[in-house]
Amino acid sequence: MARSKADLLQGTLDMLILKTLALGKLHGWGISKRIRQNSRDVLEVNQGSLYPALYRLEDRGLIESEWGISPEGRRAKFYALTAVGKRALREEQRSWRLFSEAVELILQMS
Amino acid sequence: MARSKADLLQGTLDMLILKTLALGKLHGWGISKRIRQNSRDVLEVNQGSLYPALYRLEDRGLIESEWGISPEGRRAKFYALTAVGKRALREEQRSWRLFSEAVELILQMS
DNA sequence: GCCGAATGCCTAGATTGTCTACAATAGTAG
DNA sequence: CTACTATTGTAGACAATCTAGGCATTCGGC
Numbered sequence: 001m002a003r004s005k006a007d008l009l010q011g012t013l014d015m016l017i018l019k020t021l022a023l024g025k026l027h028g029w030g031i032s033k034r035i036r037q038n039s040r041d042v043l044e045v046n047q048g049s050l051y052p053a054l055y056r057l058e059d060r061g062l063i064e065s066e067w068g069i070s071p072e073g074r075r076a077k078f079y080a081l082t083a084v085g086k087r088a089l090r091e092e093q094r095s096w097r098l099f100s101e102a103v104e105l106i107l108q109m110s
Numbered sequence: 111m112a113r114s115k116a117d118l119l120q121g122t123l124d125m126l127i128l129k130t131l132a133l134g135k136l137h138g139w140g141i142s143k144r145i146r147q148n149s150r151d152v153l154e155v156n157q158g159s160l161y162p163a164l165y166r167l168e169d170r171g172l173i174e175s176e177w178g179i180s181p182e183g184r185r186a187k188f189y190a191l192t193a194v195g196k197r198a199l200r201e202e203q204r205s206w207r208l209f210s211e212a213v214e215l216i217l218q219m220s
Numbered sequence: 221g222c223c224g225a226a227t228g229c230c231t232a233g234a235t236t237g238t239c240t241a242c243a244a245t246a247g248t249a250g
Numbered sequence: 251c252t253a254c255t256a257t258t259g260t261a262g263a264c265a266a267t268c269t270a271g272g273c274a275t276t277c278g279g280c
């Protein structure tokens with residue numbers, strides 16, 4: 001139940017994370033807050049999705065991490081986009097647009 | 111590999127099927143052809159996704175089926191939207207728009 | 221000095237949707 | 251009767267996400 005928002009997150013989470021990091025280094029918790037805010041509370045990334053995604057992205061070399069201190073003074077792991085990540089983001093963005101426009105095409109059929 | 115288009119299909123397949131059926135009864139094979147055409151070859155629904163989706167939708171009462179004869183003269187199972195399905199389509203369409211606009215919001219951040 | 225709330229990281233396990241890759245049937249043309 | 255194509259169907263694998271927790275640290279209120 002409650003299958004409204006989060007269920008569509010599929011396939012876009014990585015892109016959203018990359019995009020969020022493209023605007024500056026952030027730690028995991030911060031990424032999820034940022035995504036929520038920037039989407040005006042529509043998109044919610046829960047932690048069970050977030051951290052596995054971060055490791056996935058780091059494994060693939062799209063982001064890199066470093067321990068630091070959060071603005072709140074806590075220990076936190078900061079993630080930053082790599083050059084490869086930037087390219088991947090552009091690519092994912094391109095195919096997202098292609099896809100969403102195609103869906104829109106179909107929805108507007110009559 | 112080849113994870114460009116189809117990977118994003120997630121979560122929208124049901125909606126696309128419902129929408130396609132909203133324009134008229136169709137059989138499974140026809141639905142997938144129609145989706146491909148209407149999306150200008152961007153969206154491809156392969157059979158291993160299509161039929162399970164159709165059963166899922168029928169189970170949930172969103173569509174109903176009936177055997178008939180295809181335009182090519184072959185036996186084919188025609189699916190049609192039910193009243194419940196129409197409502198579900200409207201709802202899914204609403205939340206798709208909400209979602210895709212939220213993604214777009216994030217992608218346009220700078 | 222204690223307690224609860226918030227910040228922040230992390231993981232196991234189940235669920236689910238999709239994909240790959242086949243198998244089966246039925247018409248039609250030659 | 252063979253070959254082809256339209257069409258339905260299924261088994262099994264895989265990958266992403268969700269649920270549902272656990273742990274450590276800091277801060278504020280009492």
